[in-house]
Amino acid sequence: MSALMLDERTKPASGGRLVTAGGGAVTLPIDDFVERVRLRMTVNSVEPTPSAVLASVRAEPGAALLGEGTLRQVADRLIGEMIGAGGLAPLLADPAVTDVLVNGIEVWVDRGGGLRRATGQFGDASEVRRLAQRLAASAGRRLDDASPFVDAQLADGTRLHAVLPPIGREGPYLSLRTFRRQTFTMDELIARGTFDPGAARLLASIVAARIPFIVTGGTGTGKTTVLAALLSLSPPAERLVVVEDAAELRLAHPHVVALQSRLSNVEGAGEVTLRDLVRQALRMRPDRLVVGECRGAEIVDLLGALNTGHEGGAATLHANSPADVPARLEALGLLGGVPRAALHALIHPALRVVVHLQRDSDGTRYLSEICVLDAHPEQRTTVVLTAWRRGTGRAAAADQLEMLIDDRGVTPPRPSGPWRFVPGKGWQ
The missing domain is CATH 3.40.50.300 (P-loop containing nucleotide triphosphate hydrolases)
Known part of the structure; x- marks a missing residue:
């Protein structure tokens, strides 16, 4: 059964479950719901603009029963995965951050005082792999099994290095060095x-x-x-x-x-x-x-x-x-x-x-x-x-x-x- 209804106070995260407002009579992993929307957009060649993503989420069977807040949460996650830096976007937007490193699904951040562990960014390694491949593709580079590592610069100046398994034994590995436009006097x-x-x-x-x-x-x-x-x-x-x-x-x-x-x-x-x-x-x-x-x-x-x-x-x-x-x-x-x-x-x-x-x-x-x-x-x-x-x-x-x-x-x-x-x- 795919009809869903979610309490708007619920904040689904990667790997979480969509549940009914009535106490959980109908459940479905949020990852499945997100993947269905992503697959339908790919098949229909929908350009992943924020408005198109939100429209696709609302068009998914059962979405009409969800609260508006939940729909926007799901859309925000898809936007982050398809056109942004996913769970890394808030870190890269932080002016204090100089480096963001991903080991498998572990995320480490340097804010000028050494590396510190960050939490709650990725559900599994496949999500990291998709992000790495999309970022590489946005820089005009290839990242796949035939070309398992890449060194590139993103449109905003951020430097990207990525390594996929099996070259990266516990990977994927991502290294992102942020670009700051500020020039110090x-x-x-x-x-x-x-x-x-x-x-x-x-x-x-x-x-x-x-x-x-x-x-x-x-x-x-x-x-x-x-x-x-x-x-x-x-x-x-x-x-x-x-x-x-x-x-x-x-x-x-x-x-x-x-x-x-x-x-x-x-x-x-x-x-x-x-x-x-x-x-x-x-x-x-x-x-x-x-x-x-x-x-x-x-x-x-x-x-x-x-x-x-x-x-x-x-x-x-x-x-x-x-x-x-x-x-x-x-x-x-x-x-x-x-x-x-x-x-x-x-x-x-x-x-x-x-x-x-x-x-x-x-x-x-x-x-x-x-x-x-x-x-x-x-x-x-x-x-x-x-x-x-x-x-x-x-x-x-x-x-x-x-x-x-x-x-x-x-x-x-x-x-x-x-x-x-x-x-x-x-x-x-």
Whole structure:
């Protein structure tokens, strides 16, 4: 018997049961009811708009006996499953959430203080699989048994990675990194404790002096956030050309040109790599060339550009410490076919400053060190010299960094006293 009547005070959840208002004489799992509506919409090729979903729910046999509140609850669930992020939608809409991870049916959330378990999102693994496949399809990617993993970017900028069984043994596994359009200013980062005013002045001077720099750190340390804040200090007359794998950098600047790489399609054609885009960017008259994240052979083209008059460039790089940066650059250079000695010959005149970030176990992100990249006296390796360190301020290479800033016509920041920053001129 499929005729149903539900008390409007009842709030069915995934896996729950629809019951009669009279005490349960007629019961039916809500999953069955939802699946019938979904199947009928698919067979009839109904576009899953909110109004069409609600109309389909009301047209289902027995739905006329349900309360209006229940019909809308069922419609909301279907809308979430068919055109939204399902049970993950409220989490992704939370401004505090940075990552949402799904292991089978378990959901974990990071709100900046480490991962915490969330509850009540999915009824079974098949629901997670459907969500993963739909999200992948919305990004133009294929996710099925023949192609069991996907890395894509959703329309709102959220980064999606998904793995299906049997590759994911206890899967499906979903990893969603949310995209926030907010760009933090230097003052806001100071207020958050990312760095102190003295470090902010030094960083702003580096930008004003057009010294090429690289922001380093581990995953989730805030490299993109800090890079965006620093580049937003660039003079308004400058043209910034940004190259990224995933569009994450949002700069508070009036002249930004953004390029994004593209994966190949199912036929294996149409790929556009970061290396391709760096070469194209050089023909676009950039005042500053920015690579969102160096992870491959594009480092060779970036270093080449910074060696041929394209000053003020910047990038981010995964590294556990500033001392690891030369080895990381070597590894990426080898991917581009550049020998170790030749790569170090490119590094010294190209990249001069490392801005290193860290993240504590409680989720706090902060500037750890500002370092100078210098050449070994034998010109065969690159050495990392600390100019500023959290907690102590000025370090051994502080004079060397200030000389770099001064040589480019910018006044280095004063250790104390009143000051104001003028873009392109430094501290006045």
